[in-house]
Amino acid sequence: MIDFIQNTLDGITIGAGYALLAIGFTLIFGVLRRLNLAYGPSIMIGVFLGTFIYLHFDAGWLPVAIATVIGAILAGIYVERMCFWAIKEGAALASMVSTFAIWMQLEELVTVIFPERTYKFPTLGEMDYLEFAGLEMRAEHLIMLGIAVLMVGLLHVLLYRTRFGLSVRAVSENPAAARFMGINTGRVIFRAFILASAIGGVAGFLLVATDPTVTPKFGLQATFKGLIAMMLGGMGSIPGAIAGGVLLGIVERHMQAEFGAIMRDMAAYALLFLFLIFRPGGIMAQGVAAREAAALRRV
Template identity: 45%
Template sequence: MLDFAQNTLDGIMVGASYALLGLGFTLTFGVMRRLNLSYGPTIMMGVYAGAYVSLNVYGSLLLALAIAVAVSVIVGLVIEGVCFRAVQSDNPLASMVSAFAMWMVLEEIIILLTWGRLFPVQNPSGLSTFDIGPISVRGDYFALFVAAVVLMVGIYWLLFHTAFGRKVRAVGENRKSAQLVGIDVNRVSREIFVLTSAFGGFVAFFIAASLHQITPGFGLWATVKGLIVMILGGIGSVPGAVLGGLLLGIIELQAVWYIGASYRDLIAFALLFLFLVVRPRGLLGQGERSS
Protein backbone atom coordinates (compact mmCIF):
# COMPACT_ATOMS: atom_id res chain seq x y z
CA MET A 1 0.00 0.00 0.00
CA LEU A 2 2.81 2.37 0.89
CA ASP A 3 4.59 1.41 -2.32
CA PHE A 4 1.44 2.16 -4.24
CA ALA A 5 1.12 5.58 -2.63
CA GLN A 6 4.79 6.33 -3.25
CA ASN A 7 4.49 5.33 -6.90
CA THR A 8 1.32 7.39 -7.29
CA LEU A 9 3.02 10.47 -5.91
CA ASP A 10 6.03 9.98 -8.18
CA GLY A 11 3.64 9.35 -11.06
CA ILE A 12 1.77 12.60 -10.42
CA MET A 13 5.00 14.56 -10.35
CA VAL A 14 6.31 13.00 -13.55
CA GLY A 15 2.85 13.06 -15.11
CA ALA A 16 2.62 16.81 -14.65
CA SER A 17 5.50 17.16 -17.08
CA TYR A 18 3.85 14.72 -19.50
CA ALA A 19 0.76 16.88 -19.27
CA LEU A 20 2.73 19.84 -20.58
CA LEU A 21 4.10 17.84 -23.51
CA GLY A 22 0.52 16.84 -24.29
CA LEU A 23 -0.59 20.47 -24.02
CA GLY A 24 2.11 21.42 -26.51
CA PHE A 25 0.65 18.99 -29.02
CA THR A 26 -2.98 19.66 -28.30
CA LEU A 27 -2.68 23.46 -28.47
CA THR A 28 -0.75 23.32 -31.73
CA PHE A 29 -3.24 20.86 -33.16
CA GLY A 30 -6.17 22.99 -32.01
CA VAL A 31 -4.92 26.06 -33.83
CA MET A 32 -3.30 24.50 -36.90
CA ARG A 33 -5.38 21.32 -37.36
CA ARG A 34 -1.98 19.82 -38.07
CA LEU A 35 0.24 17.49 -36.11
CA ASN A 36 3.64 18.95 -35.33
CA LEU A 37 5.75 15.82 -35.05
CA SER A 38 8.92 17.82 -34.54
CA TYR A 39 7.71 19.31 -31.27
CA GLY A 40 9.87 16.90 -29.26
CA PRO A 41 13.04 17.58 -31.29
CA THR A 42 12.35 21.34 -31.06
CA ILE A 43 12.49 21.36 -27.30
CA MET A 44 15.39 18.89 -27.36
CA MET A 45 17.42 21.53 -29.22
CA GLY A 46 16.62 23.97 -26.44
CA VAL A 47 17.78 21.59 -23.73
CA TYR A 48 21.02 20.84 -25.57
CA ALA A 49 21.75 24.51 -26.02
CA GLY A 50 21.00 25.30 -22.38
CA ALA A 51 23.05 22.38 -21.08
CA TYR A 52 25.94 23.23 -23.40
CA VAL A 53 26.14 26.81 -22.20
CA SER A 54 25.94 25.90 -18.54
CA LEU A 55 28.66 23.25 -19.00
CA ASN A 56 31.09 25.11 -21.20
CA VAL A 57 30.45 28.83 -21.03
CA TYR A 58 28.96 29.98 -17.79
CA GLY A 59 27.58 27.69 -15.13
CA SER A 60 24.38 29.46 -14.29
CA LEU A 61 21.32 27.25 -14.25
CA LEU A 62 18.98 30.18 -14.66
CA LEU A 63 20.90 31.21 -17.76
CA ALA A 64 20.71 27.61 -19.00
CA LEU A 65 16.93 27.67 -18.62
CA ALA A 66 16.66 31.01 -20.39
CA ILE A 67 18.74 29.69 -23.28
CA ALA A 68 16.72 26.48 -23.42
CA VAL A 69 13.54 28.53 -23.79
CA ALA A 70 15.03 30.98 -26.29
CA VAL A 71 16.50 28.30 -28.55
CA SER A 72 13.28 26.26 -28.42
CA VAL A 73 11.31 29.31 -29.52
CA ILE A 74 13.69 30.03 -32.38
CA VAL A 75 13.61 26.42 -33.61
CA GLY A 76 9.82 26.39 -33.17
CA LEU A 77 9.48 29.49 -35.35
CA VAL A 78 11.71 27.96 -38.02
CA ILE A 79 9.53 24.85 -38.04
CA GLU A 80 6.36 26.90 -38.23
CA GLY A 81 7.77 28.74 -41.24
CA VAL A 82 9.34 25.82 -43.07
CA CYS A 83 6.92 22.97 -42.32
CA PHE A 84 3.59 24.77 -41.95
CA ARG A 85 3.51 28.23 -43.51
CA ALA A 86 5.53 27.25 -46.57
CA VAL A 87 3.53 24.04 -46.98
CA GLN A 88 0.12 25.43 -47.87
CA SER A 89 -1.38 22.15 -48.98
CA ASP A 90 -4.88 21.35 -47.78
CA ASN A 91 -3.75 17.83 -47.11
CA PRO A 92 -2.67 17.61 -43.46
CA LEU A 93 -0.21 14.88 -44.40
CA ALA A 94 1.96 17.38 -46.25
CA SER A 95 2.98 19.37 -43.20
CA MET A 96 3.09 16.25 -41.06
CA VAL A 97 5.64 14.68 -43.37
CA SER A 98 7.67 17.88 -43.60
CA ALA A 99 7.66 18.12 -39.79
CA PHE A 100 8.86 14.53 -39.70
CA ALA A 101 11.68 15.38 -42.10
CA MET A 102 12.60 18.33 -39.91
CA TRP A 103 12.70 16.04 -36.92
CA MET A 104 15.28 13.86 -38.69
CA VAL A 105 17.31 16.95 -39.61
CA LEU A 106 17.36 18.19 -36.02
CA GLU A 107 18.29 14.78 -34.67
CA GLU A 108 21.15 14.48 -37.19
CA ILE A 109 22.41 17.94 -36.29
CA ILE A 110 22.62 16.92 -32.64
CA ILE A 111 24.31 13.62 -33.44
CA LEU A 112 26.89 15.37 -35.62
CA LEU A 113 27.60 18.08 -33.08
CA THR A 114 27.79 15.84 -30.01
CA TRP A 115 29.03 12.67 -31.70
CA GLY A 116 26.07 10.98 -30.10
CA ARG A 117 27.49 11.24 -26.61
CA LEU A 118 25.33 11.79 -23.57
CA PHE A 119 25.11 15.30 -22.31
CA PRO A 120 24.76 15.81 -18.56
CA VAL A 121 21.96 18.12 -17.46
CA GLN A 122 22.00 19.47 -13.94
CA ASN A 123 18.91 20.01 -11.87
CA PRO A 124 18.21 23.75 -11.94
CA SER A 125 16.62 23.65 -8.49
CA GLY A 126 19.44 21.76 -6.78
CA LEU A 127 16.89 20.15 -4.44
CA SER A 128 17.77 16.77 -3.02
CA THR A 129 15.43 14.06 -1.80
CA PHE A 130 13.40 14.81 1.31
CA ASP A 131 10.88 12.82 3.35
CA ILE A 132 7.28 13.57 4.21
CA GLY A 133 6.40 10.94 6.81
CA PRO A 134 6.95 7.52 5.28
CA ILE A 135 6.97 8.91 1.75
CA SER A 136 10.13 10.21 0.18
CA VAL A 137 10.05 12.95 -2.41
CA ARG A 138 12.72 13.13 -5.06
CA GLY A 139 14.01 16.68 -5.26
CA ASP A 140 14.34 16.70 -9.03
CA TYR A 141 10.82 15.32 -9.46
CA PHE A 142 9.51 17.88 -7.03
CA ALA A 143 11.20 20.71 -8.96
CA LEU A 144 9.78 19.28 -12.17
CA PHE A 145 6.32 19.13 -10.63
CA VAL A 146 6.45 22.69 -9.34
CA ALA A 147 7.69 23.98 -12.70
CA ALA A 148 4.95 22.08 -14.52
CA VAL A 149 2.18 23.31 -12.21
CA VAL A 150 3.34 26.92 -12.49
CA LEU A 151 3.40 26.62 -16.27
CA MET A 152 -0.04 25.00 -16.37
CA VAL A 153 -1.55 27.75 -14.25
CA GLY A 154 0.09 30.31 -16.52
CA ILE A 155 -1.18 28.59 -19.66
CA TYR A 156 -4.68 28.31 -18.20
CA TRP A 157 -4.68 32.00 -17.39
CA LEU A 158 -3.44 32.90 -20.87
CA LEU A 159 -6.04 30.74 -22.58
CA PHE A 160 -9.09 31.66 -20.53
CA HIS A 161 -8.44 35.17 -19.29
CA THR A 162 -6.70 37.09 -22.06
CA ALA A 163 -7.53 38.35 -25.53
CA PHE A 164 -4.75 36.12 -26.87
CA GLY A 165 -6.41 33.07 -25.34
CA ARG A 166 -9.79 34.02 -26.78
CA LYS A 167 -8.25 34.23 -30.22
CA VAL A 168 -6.52 30.87 -29.81
CA ARG A 169 -9.76 29.20 -28.74
CA ALA A 170 -11.69 30.95 -31.51
CA VAL A 171 -9.30 29.65 -34.15
CA GLY A 172 -9.45 26.22 -32.53
CA GLU A 173 -13.22 26.14 -32.62
CA ASN A 174 -13.66 27.43 -36.15
CA ARG A 175 -10.96 28.94 -38.35
CA LYS A 176 -13.39 30.62 -40.69
CA SER A 177 -15.43 32.24 -37.92
CA ALA A 178 -12.18 33.44 -36.42
CA GLN A 179 -11.25 35.04 -39.72
CA LEU A 180 -14.66 36.72 -39.83
CA VAL A 181 -14.04 38.48 -36.52
CA GLY A 182 -10.84 39.91 -37.93
CA ILE A 183 -8.38 37.49 -36.37
CA ASP A 184 -5.09 37.11 -38.22
CA VAL A 185 -5.03 33.31 -38.21
CA ASN A 186 -1.42 33.08 -39.39
CA ARG A 187 -0.29 35.34 -36.63
CA VAL A 188 -2.10 33.29 -34.01
CA SER A 189 -0.41 30.19 -35.45
CA ARG A 190 2.98 31.80 -35.05
CA GLU A 191 2.14 32.89 -31.52
CA ILE A 192 1.02 29.41 -30.52
CA PHE A 193 4.35 28.04 -31.78
CA VAL A 194 6.18 30.58 -29.64
CA LEU A 195 4.09 29.69 -26.61
CA THR A 196 4.28 25.90 -26.93
CA SER A 197 8.01 25.95 -27.75
CA ALA A 198 8.71 28.23 -24.79
CA PHE A 199 6.95 26.18 -22.15
CA GLY A 200 8.10 22.97 -23.84
CA GLY A 201 11.75 24.04 -23.67
CA PHE A 202 11.31 25.05 -20.04
CA VAL A 203 9.72 21.83 -18.88
CA ALA A 204 12.01 19.72 -21.07
CA PHE A 205 15.00 21.11 -19.24
CA PHE A 206 13.52 19.93 -15.94
CA ILE A 207 12.65 16.55 -17.46
CA ALA A 208 16.20 16.10 -18.75
CA ALA A 209 17.50 17.14 -15.34
CA SER A 210 15.40 14.44 -13.68
CA LEU A 211 16.99 11.95 -16.11
CA HIS A 212 20.40 13.57 -15.37
CA GLN A 213 21.24 13.65 -19.07
CA ILE A 214 19.95 14.28 -22.56
CA THR A 215 20.49 12.08 -25.58
CA PRO A 216 19.61 12.52 -29.28
CA GLY A 217 16.69 10.19 -28.58
CA PHE A 218 14.99 12.79 -26.38
CA GLY A 219 13.10 14.25 -29.32
CA LEU A 220 11.48 10.93 -30.10
CA TRP A 221 10.79 10.34 -26.44
CA ALA A 222 9.09 13.72 -25.95
CA THR A 223 7.07 13.46 -29.17
CA VAL A 224 5.82 10.00 -28.26
CA LYS A 225 4.89 11.01 -24.71
CA GLY A 226 3.13 14.14 -25.94
CA LEU A 227 1.18 12.25 -28.59
CA ILE A 228 0.09 9.55 -26.18
CA VAL A 229 -1.05 12.15 -23.65
CA MET A 230 -2.95 14.10 -26.29
CA ILE A 231 -4.80 10.99 -27.41
CA LEU A 232 -5.48 9.78 -23.85
CA GLY A 233 -6.89 13.16 -22.89
CA GLY A 234 -8.84 13.74 -26.08
CA ILE A 235 -7.45 15.68 -29.03
CA GLY A 236 -7.85 19.41 -28.59
CA SER A 237 -8.89 19.26 -24.93
CA VAL A 238 -6.79 21.31 -22.53
CA PRO A 239 -8.06 19.74 -19.28
CA GLY A 240 -7.89 16.38 -21.09
CA ALA A 241 -4.16 16.82 -21.69
CA VAL A 242 -3.62 17.49 -17.99
CA LEU A 243 -5.62 14.42 -16.94
CA GLY A 244 -3.99 12.29 -19.65
CA GLY A 245 -0.53 13.33 -18.50
CA LEU A 246 -1.24 12.47 -14.89
CA LEU A 247 -2.80 9.14 -15.86
CA LEU A 248 0.17 8.20 -17.99
CA GLY A 249 2.65 9.23 -15.30
CA ILE A 250 0.91 7.25 -12.56
CA ILE A 251 0.49 4.12 -14.66
CA GLU A 252 4.08 4.23 -15.88
CA LEU A 253 5.54 4.56 -12.42
CA GLN A 254 3.33 1.81 -11.03
CA ALA A 255 4.48 -0.40 -13.89
CA VAL A 256 8.13 0.40 -13.21
CA TRP A 257 7.70 -0.70 -9.60
CA TYR A 258 5.47 -3.74 -9.98
CA ILE A 259 6.58 -5.06 -13.38
CA GLY A 260 10.00 -3.65 -14.08
CA ALA A 261 11.61 -0.49 -15.43
CA SER A 262 12.15 -1.96 -18.87
CA TYR A 263 8.39 -2.35 -19.29
CA ARG A 264 7.73 1.36 -18.81
CA ASP A 265 7.29 2.26 -22.47
CA LEU A 266 5.57 -1.01 -23.29
CA ILE A 267 2.91 -0.20 -20.70
CA ALA A 268 2.55 3.32 -22.10
CA PHE A 269 1.93 1.95 -25.60
CA ALA A 270 -0.43 -0.70 -24.26
CA LEU A 271 -2.43 2.07 -22.59
CA LEU A 272 -2.52 4.01 -25.85
CA PHE A 273 -3.70 0.90 -27.68
CA LEU A 274 -6.38 0.27 -25.08
CA PHE A 275 -7.70 3.82 -25.44
CA LEU A 276 -7.66 3.70 -29.23
CA VAL A 277 -9.78 0.55 -29.12
CA VAL A 278 -12.11 1.27 -26.21
CA ARG A 279 -12.36 5.05 -26.10
CA PRO A 280 -10.80 6.60 -29.19
CA ARG A 281 -12.03 10.10 -28.38
CA GLY A 282 -10.01 10.08 -25.16
CA LEU A 283 -10.98 11.08 -21.64
CA LEU A 284 -12.48 14.47 -22.45
CA GLY A 285 -12.51 14.55 -26.23
CA GLN A 286 -15.61 15.74 -28.02
CA GLY A 287 -15.37 13.56 -31.09
CA GLU A 288 -16.01 14.98 -34.52
CA ARG A 289 -17.76 18.30 -34.69
CA SER A 290 -20.17 18.97 -37.47
CA SER A 291 -19.45 22.57 -38.38
Protein backbone atom coordinates in the same frame (compact mmCIF):
# COMPACT_ATOMS: atom_id res chain seq x y z
CA MET B 1 1.14 0.03 0.34
CA ILE B 2 3.79 2.65 1.06
CA ASP B 3 5.53 1.60 -2.16
CA PHE B 4 2.32 1.98 -4.08
CA ILE B 5 1.76 5.51 -2.81
CA GLN B 6 5.42 6.37 -3.34
CA ASN B 7 5.31 5.17 -6.94
CA THR B 8 2.10 7.06 -7.55
CA LEU B 9 3.67 10.23 -6.21
CA ASP B 10 6.74 9.79 -8.41
CA GLY B 11 4.45 9.05 -11.34
CA ILE B 12 2.54 12.27 -10.81
CA THR B 13 5.79 14.24 -10.88
CA ILE B 14 6.98 12.71 -14.14
CA GLY B 15 3.40 12.99 -15.39
CA ALA B 16 3.49 16.73 -14.80
CA GLY B 17 6.33 16.95 -17.33
CA TYR B 18 4.38 14.78 -19.77
CA ALA B 19 1.33 16.95 -19.20
CA LEU B 20 3.25 20.06 -20.25
CA LEU B 21 4.41 18.27 -23.41
CA ALA B 22 0.85 17.22 -24.14
CA ILE B 23 -0.40 20.77 -23.62
CA GLY B 24 2.09 22.03 -26.19
CA PHE B 25 0.98 19.33 -28.60
CA THR B 26 -2.67 20.10 -28.05
CA LEU B 27 -2.15 23.84 -28.56
CA ILE B 28 -0.46 23.27 -31.91
CA PHE B 29 -2.94 20.63 -32.96
CA GLY B 30 -5.77 22.93 -31.90
CA VAL B 31 -4.86 25.86 -34.12
CA LEU B 32 -3.50 23.82 -37.03
CA ARG B 33 -5.37 20.50 -37.05
CA ARG B 34 -2.10 19.02 -38.19
CA LEU B 35 0.36 16.77 -36.44
CA ASN B 36 3.76 18.21 -35.57
CA LEU B 37 6.13 15.25 -35.25
CA ALA B 38 9.05 17.68 -34.92
CA TYR B 39 7.71 19.02 -31.64
CA GLY B 40 9.94 16.80 -29.50
CA PRO B 41 13.03 17.34 -31.68
CA SER B 42 12.61 21.11 -31.52
CA ILE B 43 12.51 20.84 -27.73
CA MET B 44 15.64 18.70 -27.97
CA ILE B 45 17.39 21.58 -29.75
CA GLY B 46 16.56 23.70 -26.74
CA VAL B 47 17.85 21.07 -24.35
CA PHE B 48 21.13 20.87 -26.26
CA LEU B 49 21.48 24.63 -26.32
CA GLY B 50 21.08 24.46 -22.54
CA THR B 51 23.73 21.76 -22.36
CA PHE B 52 26.05 23.88 -24.47
CA ILE B 53 25.67 26.86 -22.13
CA TYR B 54 26.21 24.55 -19.16
CA LEU B 55 29.37 22.92 -20.55
CA HIS B 56 31.05 26.01 -21.95
CA PHE B 57 30.11 28.69 -19.47
CA ASP B 58 29.51 26.53 -16.42
CA ALA B 59 26.18 28.28 -16.09
CA GLY B 60 23.70 27.65 -13.29
CA TRP B 61 20.32 26.10 -13.82
CA LEU B 62 18.45 29.33 -14.49
CA PRO B 63 20.51 30.49 -17.51
CA VAL B 64 20.39 26.90 -18.76
CA ALA B 65 16.61 26.86 -18.42
CA ILE B 66 16.34 30.15 -20.31
CA ALA B 67 18.64 28.89 -23.04
CA THR B 68 16.54 25.71 -23.29
CA VAL B 69 13.37 27.69 -23.79
CA ILE B 70 14.97 30.04 -26.31
CA GLY B 71 16.43 27.14 -28.28
CA ALA B 72 13.05 25.38 -28.35
CA ILE B 73 11.36 28.56 -29.56
CA LEU B 74 13.90 29.15 -32.34
CA ALA B 75 13.61 25.57 -33.54
CA GLY B 76 9.83 25.81 -33.25
CA ILE B 77 9.79 28.89 -35.48
CA TYR B 78 11.90 27.05 -38.04
CA VAL B 79 9.47 24.11 -38.00
CA GLU B 80 6.44 26.39 -38.29
CA ARG B 81 7.84 28.30 -41.28
CA MET B 82 9.07 25.20 -43.15
CA CYS B 83 6.33 22.69 -42.46
CA PHE B 84 3.16 24.69 -41.92
CA TRP B 85 3.35 28.28 -43.11
CA ALA B 86 5.02 27.37 -46.41
CA ILE B 87 2.85 24.37 -47.22
CA LYS B 88 -0.50 25.35 -48.60
CA GLU B 89 -3.79 24.62 -46.92
CA GLY B 90 -5.28 21.21 -47.46
CA ALA B 91 -1.93 19.44 -47.65
CA ALA B 92 -1.94 18.09 -44.09
CA LEU B 93 -0.12 14.90 -45.08
CA ALA B 94 2.69 16.88 -46.70
CA SER B 95 2.98 18.98 -43.53
CA MET B 96 3.26 15.91 -41.38
CA VAL B 97 5.89 14.23 -43.54
CA SER B 98 7.73 17.54 -43.71
CA THR B 99 7.87 17.70 -39.91
CA PHE B 100 9.37 14.23 -40.03
CA ALA B 101 12.02 15.37 -42.50
CA ILE B 102 12.87 18.33 -40.28
CA TRP B 103 13.01 15.98 -37.31
CA MET B 104 15.67 13.89 -39.07
CA GLN B 105 17.51 17.07 -39.89
CA LEU B 106 17.48 18.40 -36.34
CA GLU B 107 18.51 15.06 -34.88
CA GLU B 108 21.48 14.78 -37.22
CA LEU B 109 22.45 18.40 -36.60
CA VAL B 110 22.66 17.63 -32.90
CA THR B 111 24.66 14.44 -33.37
CA VAL B 112 27.14 16.27 -35.61
CA ILE B 113 27.69 19.07 -33.11
CA PHE B 114 27.52 16.82 -30.03
CA PRO B 115 29.16 13.56 -31.09
CA GLU B 116 29.14 11.86 -27.66
CA ARG B 117 26.21 9.63 -26.85
CA THR B 118 25.21 11.39 -23.66
CA TYR B 119 25.83 14.75 -22.04
CA LYS B 120 25.43 16.05 -18.55
CA PHE B 121 22.73 18.49 -17.71
CA PRO B 122 22.53 20.65 -14.58
CA THR B 123 20.21 19.56 -11.80
CA LEU B 124 18.12 21.94 -9.80
CA GLY B 125 20.87 21.87 -7.19
CA GLU B 126 21.79 19.32 -4.54
CA MET B 127 18.76 19.02 -2.40
CA ASP B 128 17.61 16.85 0.44
CA TYR B 129 14.80 14.40 0.36
CA LEU B 130 11.67 15.57 2.02
CA GLU B 131 10.14 12.88 4.16
CA PHE B 132 6.61 12.60 5.32
CA ALA B 133 4.86 9.59 6.87
CA GLY B 134 7.37 7.18 5.40
CA LEU B 135 7.12 8.71 1.93
CA GLU B 136 9.95 10.61 0.45
CA MET B 137 10.01 13.11 -2.29
CA ARG B 138 13.02 14.57 -4.00
CA ALA B 139 12.94 18.30 -3.54
CA GLU B 140 13.55 18.89 -7.23
CA HIS B 141 10.54 16.74 -8.03
CA LEU B 142 8.51 19.01 -5.84
CA ILE B 143 9.91 22.04 -7.64
CA MET B 144 9.13 20.41 -10.96
CA LEU B 145 5.57 19.81 -9.88
CA GLY B 146 5.29 23.37 -8.63
CA ILE B 147 6.59 24.84 -11.90
CA ALA B 148 4.23 22.66 -13.92
CA VAL B 149 1.24 23.78 -11.87
CA LEU B 150 2.36 27.39 -12.20
CA MET B 151 2.69 27.01 -15.97
CA VAL B 152 -0.80 25.59 -16.24
CA GLY B 153 -2.15 28.47 -14.16
CA LEU B 154 -0.39 31.06 -16.32
CA LEU B 155 -1.60 29.35 -19.46
CA HIS B 156 -5.16 29.39 -18.19
CA VAL B 157 -4.96 33.12 -17.57
CA LEU B 158 -3.40 33.65 -20.97
CA LEU B 159 -6.06 31.64 -22.78
CA TYR B 160 -9.10 32.85 -20.88
CA ARG B 161 -8.24 36.39 -19.84
CA THR B 162 -6.37 37.90 -22.78
CA ARG B 163 -7.15 38.97 -26.32
CA PHE B 164 -4.42 36.66 -27.61
CA GLY B 165 -5.99 33.75 -25.75
CA LEU B 166 -9.36 34.55 -27.25
CA SER B 167 -7.89 34.49 -30.74
CA VAL B 168 -6.15 31.15 -30.10
CA ARG B 169 -9.39 29.61 -28.90
CA ALA B 170 -11.31 31.09 -31.83
CA VAL B 171 -8.86 29.72 -34.39
CA SER B 172 -8.88 26.31 -32.67
CA GLU B 173 -12.64 26.10 -32.78
CA ASN B 174 -13.29 27.42 -36.24
CA PRO B 175 -10.57 29.05 -38.35
CA ALA B 176 -13.05 30.29 -40.96
CA ALA B 177 -15.24 32.02 -38.39
CA ALA B 178 -12.13 33.47 -36.76
CA ARG B 179 -11.13 35.02 -40.09
CA PHE B 180 -14.61 36.49 -40.44
CA MET B 181 -14.06 38.29 -37.14
CA GLY B 182 -10.93 39.88 -38.60
CA ILE B 183 -8.51 37.56 -36.80
CA ASN B 184 -5.28 37.03 -38.73
CA THR B 185 -5.12 33.25 -38.44
CA GLY B 186 -1.57 32.96 -39.77
CA ARG B 187 -0.29 35.28 -37.08
CA VAL B 188 -2.25 33.46 -34.37
CA ILE B 189 -0.81 30.12 -35.50
CA PHE B 190 2.71 31.56 -35.45
CA ARG B 191 2.28 32.90 -31.93
CA ALA B 192 0.60 29.74 -30.69
CA PHE B 193 3.61 27.85 -32.02
CA ILE B 194 5.96 30.07 -30.05
CA LEU B 195 3.85 29.57 -26.95
CA ALA B 196 3.78 25.80 -27.41
CA SER B 197 7.54 25.73 -27.98
CA ALA B 198 8.14 27.75 -24.82
CA ILE B 199 5.97 25.37 -22.81
CA GLY B 200 7.82 22.48 -24.42
CA GLY B 201 11.12 24.09 -23.53
CA VAL B 202 10.12 24.29 -19.88
CA ALA B 203 8.88 20.69 -19.97
CA GLY B 204 12.12 19.59 -21.63
CA PHE B 205 14.21 21.36 -19.04
CA LEU B 206 12.26 19.85 -16.15
CA LEU B 207 12.32 16.32 -17.55
CA VAL B 208 16.03 16.41 -18.30
CA ALA B 209 17.01 18.21 -15.09
CA THR B 210 15.55 15.44 -12.94
CA ASP B 211 17.42 12.82 -14.96
CA PRO B 212 20.50 14.84 -15.73
CA THR B 213 21.67 13.20 -18.95
CA VAL B 214 20.91 14.34 -22.47
CA THR B 215 20.78 12.17 -25.58
CA PRO B 216 19.62 12.91 -29.12
CA LYS B 217 16.86 10.34 -28.51
CA PHE B 218 15.17 12.90 -26.29
CA GLY B 219 13.39 14.33 -29.32
CA LEU B 220 11.76 11.02 -30.13
CA GLN B 221 10.79 10.41 -26.52
CA ALA B 222 9.33 13.88 -26.10
CA THR B 223 7.26 13.59 -29.27
CA PHE B 224 5.82 10.23 -28.32
CA LYS B 225 5.26 10.90 -24.63
CA GLY B 226 3.49 14.13 -25.55
CA LEU B 227 1.51 12.46 -28.29
CA ILE B 228 0.41 9.55 -26.09
CA ALA B 229 -0.56 11.86 -23.23
CA MET B 230 -2.52 14.09 -25.61
CA MET B 231 -4.40 11.16 -27.13
CA LEU B 232 -5.14 9.65 -23.71
CA GLY B 233 -6.65 12.89 -22.55
CA GLY B 234 -8.48 13.75 -25.74
CA MET B 235 -7.14 15.80 -28.61
CA GLY B 236 -7.49 19.53 -28.31
CA SER B 237 -8.40 19.54 -24.62
CA ILE B 238 -6.04 21.14 -22.12
CA PRO B 239 -7.60 19.52 -19.03
CA GLY B 240 -7.39 16.30 -21.04
CA ALA B 241 -3.70 16.86 -21.70
CA ILE B 242 -3.06 17.27 -17.99
CA ALA B 243 -5.09 14.19 -17.08
CA GLY B 244 -3.46 12.19 -19.86
CA GLY B 245 0.05 13.24 -18.83
CA VAL B 246 -0.50 12.38 -15.19
CA LEU B 247 -2.16 9.05 -16.02
CA LEU B 248 0.73 8.14 -18.31
CA GLY B 249 3.26 9.10 -15.64
CA ILE B 250 1.55 7.02 -12.94
CA VAL B 251 1.07 3.94 -15.13
CA GLU B 252 4.66 4.09 -16.38
CA ARG B 253 6.04 4.46 -12.89
CA HIS B 254 4.11 1.50 -11.51
CA MET B 255 4.94 -0.75 -14.42
CA GLN B 256 8.60 0.21 -14.22
CA ALA B 257 8.72 -0.62 -10.53
CA GLU B 258 6.92 -3.95 -10.93
CA PHE B 259 8.12 -5.29 -14.27
CA GLY B 260 10.93 -3.13 -15.63
CA ALA B 261 11.52 -0.80 -18.55
CA ILE B 262 10.17 -2.93 -21.40
CA MET B 263 6.84 -3.45 -19.69
CA ARG B 264 6.74 0.24 -18.83
CA ASP B 265 6.85 1.19 -22.50
CA MET B 266 4.61 -1.70 -23.45
CA ALA B 267 2.00 -0.59 -20.93
CA ALA B 268 2.07 2.99 -22.25
CA TYR B 269 1.32 1.82 -25.80
CA ALA B 270 -1.18 -0.80 -24.68
CA LEU B 271 -3.03 1.84 -22.68
CA LEU B 272 -3.04 4.12 -25.71
CA PHE B 273 -4.26 1.33 -27.98
CA LEU B 274 -7.07 0.34 -25.62
CA PHE B 275 -8.14 3.93 -25.18
CA LEU B 276 -8.26 4.45 -28.95
CA ILE B 277 -10.39 1.36 -29.44
CA PHE B 278 -12.80 1.80 -26.55
CA ARG B 279 -12.72 5.51 -25.86
CA PRO B 280 -11.24 7.34 -28.84
CA GLY B 281 -12.22 10.73 -27.43
CA GLY B 282 -9.87 10.20 -24.49
CA ILE B 283 -10.48 10.78 -20.82
CA MET B 284 -12.35 14.00 -21.52
CA ALA B 285 -14.62 12.43 -24.14
CA GLN B 286 -17.63 12.53 -21.86
CA GLY B 287 -17.66 16.30 -21.73
CA VAL B 288 -17.48 16.79 -25.46
CA ALA B 289 -20.04 14.09 -26.20
CA ALA B 290 -22.45 15.42 -23.63
CA ARG B 291 -22.19 18.92 -25.07
CA GLU B 292 -22.78 17.67 -28.57
CA ALA B 293 -25.80 15.70 -27.43
CA ALA B 294 -27.16 18.77 -25.67
CA ALA B 295 -26.65 20.81 -28.82
CA LEU B 296 -28.55 18.26 -30.88
CA ARG B 297 -31.48 18.27 -28.50
CA ARG B 298 -31.87 22.01 -28.72
CA VAL B 299 -31.84 22.50 -32.46
